[in-house]
Amino acid sequence: MRLTERYRLVERLDDGGTMEVWRAWDELLGRPVAVKLLAPAHTDLHRTFQKGVNRAAGLSHAALETVYDSDQTRDKSGRLVSYVVTEFLDGEPLVERLRLGPLTASETTGICAQIAAALEAAHTAGVPHGDLRPGKIMLLRGAAGEVKVVDTGIGGIVRSARTPPGRGRTAVPAQAAAGEMRAADVRALGAVISACLPAGTSGEPASLAARCARATAEYGPSATQIADLLARDDEPPNEVFTTVRSQAPSHDHRTRALRPPARPPARPRRRGARLAAVALVIAIPVTAAAAILVSAPRTPVTVVPPPPPTRADRTAAPAPERGARAAESGVTDALGRLRPIVSRGYTSGEIRSDVAIDLNNVITNLENDLTADRDIDVDQRIDLLQAKIVTRLRERGLSPDLADELNRVLATIQT
Incomplete structure (x- = not known):
């Protein structure tokens, strides 16, 4: 199966539903990609979906999924289908990793620091995620500790399609206050931090999760503040700290600590x-x-x-x-x-x-x-x-x- 005579769909990676996700091959540029198709049944979301994709395509951050292309096509019955093409991520969702057991405080800090930095970049550009959860966070293989946040900008649109009729299905992100959407992302980040930690954990990560859970549009905390706090915790400043965090060597013989990506030069x-x-x-x-x-x-x-x-x-x-x-x-x-x-x-x-x-x-x-x-x-x-x-x-x-x-x-x- 091909889309626009360019993207060959190789393997479906999910069970369908609101969005079908495929591993595909870009025959024009000769590279693997991911193709995500909005189900034809949700014709009322095509325009909103396209707007969300266009905004996400303008984002650039090491922990954000890269958007390559977007368009519309028709299925065999002639129904309109919107789709987005992104980089293909070789890894596993955080939700799958958590099924094996909770993470350590250090691992939680390293992963969530990258997520917070990604949210910071998206919020600065005026793009909320809308559906942040462990299933939207990819842990990359062959790259020690590196994380990618997927579906930024379209997560809330897709989630609204899953909302049963009569329960606010029409309340898509474009109709919500921008500040409240950002606060909702921060609260969702707090839920991710809590999900990573063992039950009953106390200390800084758990305290930070509780602070995120209280986030409001008026009083914060913002993604920037949470990113600052997580980055500070992830990288002790001097020899006062006696515990050395383990570092896993990657295949290219460089050692990478489980830490957030480098900050853009625009934020000195x-x-x-x-x-x-x-x-x-x-x-x-x-x-x-x-x-x-x-x-x-x-x-x-x-x-x-x-x-x-x-x-x-x-x-x-x-x-x-x-x-x-x-x-x-x-x-x-x-x-x-x-x-x-x-x-x-x-x-x-x-x-x-x-x-x-x-x-x-x-x-x-x-x-x-x-x-x-x-x-x-x-x-x-x-x-x-x-x-x-x-x-x-x-x-x-x-x-x-x-x-x-x-x-x-x-x-x-x-x-």
């Missing part, structure tokens, strides 16, 4: 965030850093403050700069009062570990810049810290009382 901020995280962990005593980042029993987040200027330094300062140095000293004192608040909040559970690290990172960097007498805009840096507190509060990363306490200290700073 994540690299900066990781470098900042390294600087922070260096400043934290080893025992406290390990307690925070590997979710051991809570201990206060403690950061060694930078040494204050010596008396000789203050005496040697030119007279015209004394007012400025006095103001900087007041800023340093206020920053020093913020750290115990963050530490206490972490110990009491009023602030998440990643938020504690983020805020302490900003505090420490500003203190270091003041100590080194660098030419910086202190007001701008304080504004940045206040903005982070507001953002983290909105993300429910710290309690309102703790945010108020931090803001009261910042309000005393006069530059």
Whole structure:
């Protein structure tokens, strides 16, 4: 059987239903492909299906299935059939792997970090998945830990066709709010994380799954935030972490860790965030850093403050700069009062570990810049810290009382 005299259908890979998936051969370019045909019975979905395919074709990410072609044809009875041609993925669905048993926390983090990164790329382009679940996630063979998310952009369209009449079958993704569709994808990611872990598991992956399950269009978390957290967990920043994750060599003799794909160059901020995280962990005593980042029993987040200027330094300062140095000293004192608040909040559970690290990172960097007498805009840096507190509060990363306490200290700073 051929489509448009180009795609030879070789083997049907599923049981039919809403979409038939075939392993096929592209006779024009001489390569294996996958052909997915929308069942002729769903003629009301052809236009929506085509729009979803067109949007998915514009996506480009290492963990997203690549769309090659799309068109319409007619079956033997003359009924219109829409189809999409994608890359052929040699692997097994995650749902099949989970039938053998749950994954480890490390494997779960590595797989779901790639899924979150794929969702981030799709959401940035305005394309929700719509039907994310273990059956839509492929674990590739011959590529250690690599993952592909399939049917992005058309998953919700196909799912709507499976909805029984009278239960909102017409509520296709195009009619839903974009923000709610993105939040639904994040909640689905949380369900995938939970499905990968053994029943009753506690710790960071399980906690993150619960956070995803509470995702809303207004308050998040977004796929970007979840991708950041999973990437941070998947790649410990320094020697504080003593457990080395195993790496499986591939056939091309390169060693690949189970980690998310490289970030696109258009998003440089994540690299900066990781470098900042390294600087922070260096400043934290080893025992406290390990307690925070590997979710051991809570201990206060403690950061060694930078040494204050010596008396000789203050005496040697030119007279015209004394007012400025006095103001900087007041800023340093206020920053020093913020750290115990963050530490206490972490110990009491009023602030998440990643938020504690983020805020302490900003505090420490500003203190270091003041100590080194660098030419910086202190007001701008304080504004940045206040903005982070507001953002983290909105993300429910710290309690309102703790945010108020931090803001009261910042309000005393006069530059």
